[in-house]
Amino acid sequence: MSGRTSSRRARPSFDDVPDARRRNMAAISGRDTKPERTLRRILHSLGYRFRLHRRDLPGRPDIVLPGRRKVIFINGCFWHRHGCRNSVLPRARREWWEAKLSRNVERDIANVAALKAQDWSVLTVWECEMDNAARLSKIIQSFLGPPGSLAAQAVLSRKAKSRRVANRGNRQ
Numbered sequence: 001m002s003g004r005t006s007s008r009r010a011r012p013s014f015d016d017v018p019d020a021r022r023r024n025m026a027a028i029s030g031r032d033t034k035p036e037r038t039l040r041r042i043l044h045s046l047g048y049r050f051r052l053h054r055r056d057l058p059g060r061p062d063i064v065l066p067g068r069r070k071v072i073f074i075n076g077c078f079w080h081r082h083g084c085r086n087s088v089l090p091r092a093r094r095e096w097w098e099a100k101l102s103r104n105v106e107r108d109i110a111n112v113a114a115l116k117a118q119d120w121s122v123l124t125v126w127e128c129e130m131d132n133a134a135r136l137s138k139i140i141q142s143f144l145g146p147p148g149s150l151a152a153q154a155v156l157s158r159k160a161k162s163r164r165v166a167n168r169g170n171r172q
Contacts, residue, residue, distance in 0.1 A: 035127045036062055036074045042137055047147030057120070059111030070121045070144060073108075077127045081105050084128045 043050060043063065051064040061071035077086035081101050089097050112122050123143045129136055 033074070033076070035076070035125075035130045038130050038133075039063065039072070039074055039125060039136070039140075042133060043140065046137060046141065048140075048144060058114035058118075059108070061115070061122075065144065068121075068144060069119060070123070071115060072140075072143075073112075073122065073124045075108070075124055075126055079104055080108055080126075082126050082128065084126070086128055 040050075040052075040063065048065065051066060053060050053062065054064045054066075057064065057071065059073065062074045063072040065071070075082065077084050078088075079101065081087050081104070089101070108124075112124075115122050121143070123139075125136070125139070129139075
């Protein structure tokens with residue numbers, strides 16, 4: 001080692017955890033989850049184009065729209081303590097889970113604050129909100145604005161304005 005001390009907490013021994021539970025927890029992925037794939041499908045069908053998991057941004061947001069300076073986090077209700085019916089703490093090792101999940105929430109708050117300090121707009125979509133695609137589409141559209149590149153929208157706006165001016169001249 002280089003003499004640096006680690007700020008990470010020592011992991012407790014999980015010797016008493018059954019193998020089936022270990023396999024179950026090891027299979028949980030942080031990327032390309034079903035809610036994330038669902039939201040990406042909705043975004044794409046609405047005409048939005050985006051980047052995934054930009055490492056240079058705090059919290060490595062799930063979806064990034066760099067031209068709009070907007071990011072979307074897709075949070076699991078359990079892992080990020082949403083407070084809905086999906087975020088019930090396990091009865092086993094309750095203290096350990098409370099500490100772990102509260103650190104997740106603290107990290108989420110810090111990441112959102114860091115992104116806002118860099119002038120990014122942040123939307124958090126919760127796993128339990130994925131059931132209603134129509135409502136989710138409205139939330140996304142109100143957060144992101146109309147689809148398409150902002151440069152293309154500016155060009156179209158200028159063309160429409162010049163057409164209106166030309167049409168006014170034809171009427172007289």
